[in-house]
Amino acid sequence: MSDIIQLLPDSVANQIAAGEVVQRPASAVKELMENALDAGSTNIKLIVKDAGKTLIQVIDNGCGMSETDARMSFERHATSKIRKADDLFAIRTMGFRGEALASIAAIAQVELKTKRTGDEIGVKIDIEGSEVKSQEACNCPQGTSISIKNLFYNVPARRNFLKNDTVELRHIIEEFQRVAIPNPEIAFSLHHNTTEIFHLEGGQLKQRLMAIFGSSYNTRLIPVEENTGIVKIKGFVIKPEFAKKTRGEQFFFLNKRFIKSPYLHHAVQSAFEEVLPKDSFASYFLMLDVDPKTIDINIHPTKTEVKFEDEKAIYAYLRSAIKKSLGQFNIAPSLDFDQEAYLYNMPLKPIDGVFKQPTITVDPNFNPFTSEGATRNKPSERELSNRNNWEKMYSRNTDIQPELEIKQEEDTQHTIDTDWDNELHESNKKATYQLHNKYILSHIKTGFMIIDQQGAHERVLYERVLDTFEKHKSATQQELFPKTMELNATDFSLIQELLPELKAIGFDISEFGKQTFIVNGVPADTANFDSVKLLEGLIENYKLNFQELRSNKRENLARSMARNMAIKSGKLLTQEEMNNLIDELFACKMPYSTPNGKPTISTISTDELDKRFKK
Numbered sequence: 001m002s003d004i005i006q007l008l009p010d011s012v013a014n015q016i017a018a019g020e021v022v023q024r025p026a027s028a029v030k031e032l033m034e035n036a037l038d039a040g041s042t043n044i045k046l047i048v049k050d051a052g053k054t055l056i057q058v059i060d061n062g063c064g065m066s067e068t069d070a071r072m073s074f075e076r077h078a079t080s081k082i083r084k085a086d087d088l089f090a091i092r093t094m095g096f097r098g099e100a101l102a103s104i105a106a107i108a109q110v111e112l113k114t115k116r117t118g119d120e121i122g123v124k125i126d127i128e129g130s131e132v133k134s135q136e137a138c139n140c141p142q143g144t145s146i147s148i149k150n151l152f153y154n155v156p157a158r159r160n161f162l163k164n165d166t167v168e169l170r171h172i173i174e175e176f177q178r179v180a181i182p183n184p185e186i187a188f189s190l191h192h193n194t195t196e197i198f199h200l201e202g203g204q205l206k207q208r209l210m211a212i213f214g215s216s217y218n219t220r221l222i223p224v225e226e227n228t229g230i231v232k233i234k235g236f237v238i239k240p241e242f243a244k245k246t247r248g249e250q251f252f253f254l255n256k257r258f259i260k261s262p263y264l265h266h267a268v269q270s271a272f273e274e275v276l277p278k279d280s281f282a283s284y285f286l287m288l289d290v291d292p293k294t295i296d297i298n299i300h301p302t303k304t305e306v307k308f309e310d311e312k313a314i315y316a317y318l319r320s321a322i323k324k325s326l327g328q329f330n331i332a333p334s335l336d337f338d339q340e341a342y343l344y345n346m347p348l349k350p351i352d353g354v355f356k357q358p359t360i361t362v363d364p365n366f367n368p369f370t371s372e373g374a375t376r377n378k379p380s381e382r383e384l385s386n387r388n389n390w391e392k393m394y395s396r397n398t399d400i401q402p403e404l405e406i407k408q409e410e411d412t413q414h415t416i417d418t419d420w421d422n423e424l425h426e427s428n429k430k431a432t433y434q435l436h437n438k439y440i441l442s443h444i445k446t447g448f449m450i451i452d453q454q455g456a457h458e459r460v461l462y463e464r465v466l467d468t469f470e471k472h473k474s475a476t477q478q479e480l481f482p483k484t485m486e487l488n489a490t491d492f493s494l495i496q497e498l499l500p501e502l503k504a505i506g507f508d509i510s511e512f513g514k515q516t517f518i519v520n521g522v523p524a525d526t527a528n529f530d531s532v533k534l535l536e537g538l539i540e541n542y543k544l545n546f547q548e549l550r551s552n553k554r555e556n557l558a559r560s561m562a563r564n565m566a567i568k569s570g571k572l573l574t575q576e577e578m579n580n581l582i583d584e585l586f587a588c589k590m591p592y593s594t595p596n597g598k599p600t601i602s603t604i605s606t607d608e609l610d611k612r613f614k615k
């Protein structure tokens, strides 16, 4: 038999290798932006069309390339960044493998225009599926412009694998931020289709963060700085009171490269331990600088994990640096003008001699149950029959089924011996008992049931929101004073995407300039909530559910609304509120579990109780 092993043609090898480097438009964005950084640019412009599927273009004002280098740059393992193995241990550039351009050129149509400082004329190269289509002199500005058109045009399987534009754009924004944050002295911009999403001037890190995440960050950031022999730490953490429930904004940069490190994250989280609300995550933007010799550089550049030589020491330094900053912030509350004025203006003792409790903006009399009456319709057939079934099952007394009650009397007669007992039972028919402001206990025919108040209310609200979607019947309460809401780019594009759904459930929101929405109205039954807080909470939850629910926007929104509007564990309820909640719960299609599948009700039978008391 003849030999069967062959070398793959370059084009095929390149295509295979490309899969490792370029998974989606955002990976190409990362590679191009890093090349622009390595070229010493001070201004980097990113232009994308259709979330990078049709065009990704990066224009820089860096060193540019000679004609030969321009041609060479598309060869595999062609790099100007290392020459010998030793160089590997001193790498400060973002790239060094010489793979990115070769990979990208294998799976897209690429146009490169470049000119070096001092050169009269530049060069333009068109390359498609690793094949050079044309090369000519061109009159272009100093620096480099690379356009990647129709990514994966020749790898349909990959192209089909791409997510919708919103998702792909979100990945691009993420990569853009990961490059823009650690390089605040460089100007960046990001254009998508006809909008400029970011326009970042060169400046300090704090300005950069404010330009990306909103000017409100001005008062949220606490500086962190520490220089040790092993690591230089510099950056900001977010004040604990602005911590988020989602993992949100957590950025580590190692030698200006974005990295993920659960280990170092733990260091930060533990520094925040005592000051962070439960279930919240610290937000941070921290630059670590170490000698490149002390990190494992064999790690693939597209991966974000790193291995440190002095991991434990870095952990300890990081933790103590943050603790120190938090301490300074707590003990000597910054020289923030507002805060100081507040301290000085505070009377030592109030005039009437009594310290008033701080007021909260929430209406303490707000009853989440009564407000429903106004917007809810009469119970449907299904609700009625569900209620009836439940009544049959539990024989809980209500007005709807008086006959059942009599039956129940008979049924339970044998367990109630004395008149007194009977009396008590009578008055307790509808009585419920709240345990630890968290659970509602109620009689049922065969024993008692325990209802988780928060979970139960979530179920009720969840079905109501889904119902609103289905019936296209929402009620909007106009805000007396429309509020503006400034968001970071990711959240802004998320709300943009969700606008039709938000409208369907009663929100009246419109875009209002750059990364800002104006809230004109809210769903009628949320009129007692702070609309901006509610929307922010909604987005947070939406992102949390995103992995699980993917593109099911309605389901996700319904869950998120329910989560945010539900009465919480810890809230004291009146008898009436408890009864209303139970009635509403049993009018649901699926009363027994929360939207997330946790139980809402647990029952304990008298038999079980008897057993416990060894009867």
Ligand code: ADP
Pocket: 031, 035, 036, 038, 039, 060, 062, 063, 064, 065, 073, 074, 078, 079, 080, 081, 094, 095, 096, 097, 098, 099, 100, 101, 102, 143, 144
């Ligand atoms: P690497 O960055 O790992 O060296 P790339 O494939 O990304 O590999 O780029 C290959 C080479 O092309 C780089 O080493 C650099 O010399 C050159 N190059 C790429 N992009 C630019 C750019 N924007 N400006 C100047 N030179 C560039």
Ligand code: MG
Pocket: 031, 034, 035, 094, 095, 096, 098, 100, 101
């Ligand atoms: Mg590179």
